[in-house]
Amino acid sequence: MSMALDILSWFCMLAGGVFCAIGAFGLVRMPDFYTRMHAASITDTVGAWLLLLGMILQAGLTLIAVKLLMIALLLLFTSPTATHALAKAARARGLQPLLAPGEDPSKP
Amino acid sequence: MFAAGAIALLVALALALVRAILGPTVFDRLQAANTIGTVAMLMLAVLGFLTGRPEFLDLALVYGLLNVVGTIAVLKFFRHGDLGAPGEGVEPHP
Amino acid sequence: MHLASLGIVLYAFWLLLSGYFEPFLLAAGAGSALAVVLLSRRMHIVDREGHPIQMIASVLLYWPWLIKEIFKCAWDVSRIILSPSLPISPVLVRFKPTQKSQVGLTTHANSITLTPGTITVEATQDEFLVHGLTRTAGAGVIDSEMDQRVSKVEGYR
Incomplete structure (x- = not known):
C-alpha cells in the first residue's frame, strides 16, 4: 500500500516539476505579453498543484498536509486575481495584444 | 524524489529570470516576478521536505501572501502613480 | 449568522496553522479572530457577498x-x-x-x-x-x- 502511495507521489512530483518547467519555458518562448500569461498560468495551477499533491501524499494525514492544502487553496484564489490585474493594467496602459491574422484589434 | 522536484523548479526559476531580464515591457517583468514568486514558494515547501524541517511551510504560506500583495501594489503604482488611489469604480449591488 | 461563521472559520484557521494547544496561544487565537470579525463588521464586508456561506x-x-x-x-x-x-x-x-x-x-x-x-x-x-x-x-x-x-x-x- 505504502509502495503504491510512494509511486503515486513520485509521479505527481515529477509531473508537477515538468509542468512548472514547461510553463516557464513558454514564458520565454511566447511572442507577446498576453500569450506569455497563458504559459505562466500553467506553472501557477497544474504544476504547483501536482507538486503539492505529491508532497501531501508523502506527508499523510498530519498538520503538514493541511498546510500544503492551504498553500494550494491560496494559489487557487490569488493567482487568477494577480493575472487578471496584470492583464487589465496592461490593456489600460494601451498595450495591444498580438492577434491572429484576420482578427480586427479595434472591433472587440 | 524531492531533489528531482527541486531541480525542475530551479530550471523554471532560471527560465523566468531570463524573461525578467529580457523584458521588453514592465508588465512582462512583473509577470516573470510573479512566476518567480510562485516557484520560490514551491521551492520553500520542497526544501522543507528535503531538510526535514516542516517549519518552512509557514514561510511558504507567508511568501505566497506577500507575492500577490506585492504584485498588486506594484501594478497599482504603475497605473495610478499612487498606492492610495481608490482603484476601480465600485459597482452598485444588484 | 455570517459573523459567527466567520469567527469560527478564522479560529479554525488559527488552530490549524499553529498546531500548539497551550492556554495562552488558544486565548491569543480567540482574541485575533474576534478582532478580525469586529474590523470586518466595521468595514461592512460580512454579508452574502463578502462571506458567501450559502x-x-x-x-x-x-x-x-x-x-x-x-x-x-x-x-x-x-x-x-x-x-x-x-x-x-x-x-x-x-x-x-x-x-x-x-x-x-x-x-x-x-x-x-x-x-x-x-x-x-x-x-x-x-x-x-x-x-x-x-x-x-x-x-x-x-x-x-x-x-x-x-x-x-x-x-x-
Whole structure:
C-alpha cells in the first residue's frame, strides 16, 4: 500500500516539476505579453498543484498536509486575481495584444 | 524524489529570470516576478521536505501572501502613480 | 449568522496553522479572530457577498469539475508550447455572462483566468473581455458549460 502511495507521489512530483518547467519555458518562448500569461498560468495551477499533491501524499494525514492544502487553496484564489490585474493594467496602459491574422484589434 | 522536484523548479526559476531580464515591457517583468514568486514558494515547501524541517511551510504560506500583495501594489503604482488611489469604480449591488 | 461563521472559520484557521494547544496561544487565537470579525463588521464586508456561506455546498461540487477542466486545458497549452511550429492564434472575444451577483461574476471570471489558454482582461456586469490563446479556446468561453455551472453555484435562479 505504502509502495503504491510512494509511486503515486513520485509521479505527481515529477509531473508537477515538468509542468512548472514547461510553463516557464513558454514564458520565454511566447511572442507577446498576453500569450506569455497563458504559459505562466500553467506553472501557477497544474504544476504547483501536482507538486503539492505529491508532497501531501508523502506527508499523510498530519498538520503538514493541511498546510500544503492551504498553500494550494491560496494559489487557487490569488493567482487568477494577480493575472487578471496584470492583464487589465496592461490593456489600460494601451498595450495591444498580438492577434491572429484576420482578427480586427479595434472591433472587440 | 524531492531533489528531482527541486531541480525542475530551479530550471523554471532560471527560465523566468531570463524573461525578467529580457523584458521588453514592465508588465512582462512583473509577470516573470510573479512566476518567480510562485516557484520560490514551491521551492520553500520542497526544501522543507528535503531538510526535514516542516517549519518552512509557514514561510511558504507567508511568501505566497506577500507575492500577490506585492504584485498588486506594484501594478497599482504603475497605473495610478499612487498606492492610495481608490482603484476601480465600485459597482452598485444588484 | 455570517459573523459567527466567520469567527469560527478564522479560529479554525488559527488552530490549524499553529498546531500548539497551550492556554495562552488558544486565548491569543480567540482574541485575533474576534478582532478580525469586529474590523470586518466595521468595514461592512460580512454579508452574502463578502462571506458567501450559502455557496459552500455547491462550490465543493463545482471545484472538482473546474480542476478537471484546468488539467485538460493545461495539457493542450503544454502541447502548443512544446510543438516546434508554435500553433497559436490569439483572439479577443466579448460576451455577456449570465451571473447576477458580484460573487458569481468574480467566480466566473477567475475560473476563466485559472484555465490555461483563456484570460479575462475586463470583467463587468454586462460584458467579459477574454483573451484566448487559440481561436477554439477563445470561442469556447462564450455561453459555455462553465457559465451555466457558475450560475447554478450562485443559486439566484
